[in-house]
Amino acid sequence: MRRILVPTDFSEQARNAFEVAVAVARRTGAAIKLLHVIEAPSYNYAPTFSATGDIIAPYNNNMEQVYVLQLMETTRGQMEQLINTVEHKGVDVVQEVDVDKVINKIKRTIREDDVDLVVMGSKGASGLDEFLVGSNTEKVVRSAECPVLTVKRREPNFDVREIVLASDFRREVSQAMDRFKAFQSLFDARLHLVYINTPGAFESSSNVRQKLEETTEKYGLRNYSINVYNDSVEEEGIMHFANDIGADLIMMATHGRTGFSHLLSGSIAEDLVNHTQIPVLTFHIK
Structure with a gap:
């Protein structure tokens, strides 16, 4: 792991994410980029004309430039304050402030900087706000081409000992297994494979255990447990x-569905990011 991206809005949760990113960087030697994106508003003012009637510049551009310059100045101060409040001696930390759409900038940075891990704070959401609005964190979980670690509460000593790997353990999980094994190895943690048995998609425990045993053999897993857990819905079962086991981290692969299919099917990974206090590591599989 060489590069970690930490998008920040200077919230408490974003600071917590930076703290966790520093802990991961200490173990891997990775560099951290702190990124803040300013989304400048658009105004519909009349343009400015010269004496001959030519357009010199739209008035809204002038207004936006002043507004953005003021925001940039404020943001630089906030960025310095954030860096100074998290002890990161020995970790290479760079900062970037840009004007763009948040999701577009994050996705472009992941691609152009060849980012290995995104660490983001999450405030969570519930009810109508969750359905209508969602969050930037959810959108990154849904679309990022690298693993995304979401953090809510403060984790001053981010030392992962117990990891839950929740899946249906079908073929698609193979795309993420190497990443998940690497994270387990990074912390020398115990891996708990769990299949959530629900009334709507029930399988016999013997069949599920056989599937999980085949998975452990196929991918050469070590230091693990096999679990079948009954609950009403998958998300609640995982939580x-x-x-129950005092997990320090939940890992999941997500299909990253978007648009109408996403509204119909939802996303267990996004639901977990919204509702659990435990850090969640997701990897978008195609």
């Missing part, structure tokens, strides 16, 4: 199981 209940993780709480």
Whole structure:
């Protein structure tokens, strides 16, 4: 792991994410980029004309430039304050402030900087706000081409000992397994494979255990446990199981569906990011 991206809005959760990113960087030797994106508003003012009637510059451009310059100055101060409040001695930290759409900039930075891991804070959401609005964190989880680690609460000593890997353990998980194994190895943690049995998609425990055993053999897993957990819905089952074993991290692969299919099917990974206090590591599979 060489590059970690930490998008920040200077919230408490974003600071917590930076703290976790520093802990991961200390173990891997990775460099961290702190990124803040300013989304400048658009105004519909009349343009400015010369004496001959030619357009010199739209008035809204002048207004936006002043507004953005003021924001940039404020943001630089906030960035310095953030860097100074998290102890990061020995970790290479760079900062960037840009004017763009948040998601577009994050996706472009992941691609252009060849980012290995995104660490983001999440405030969570519920009810109508979750359905209508969502969050930038959810959008990154849905679309990022690298693993995304979401953090809510402060984790001053981010030392992962117990990891939950929740999946249906079908063929698609193979795309993410190497990444998940690397994260387990990074912390020398115990991996708990869990299949959530629900009334709507019930399988016999013997069949599920056989599937999980085949998975462990196929990918050469070490230091693991195999678990079948019954619950009403998958998301709640994962959270209940993780709480039962005192998990430090939940790992999941996500299909990253968008648009109408996403509204119909939802995303368990995004639901977890919204509702659990435990850090969640997701990897978008195609």
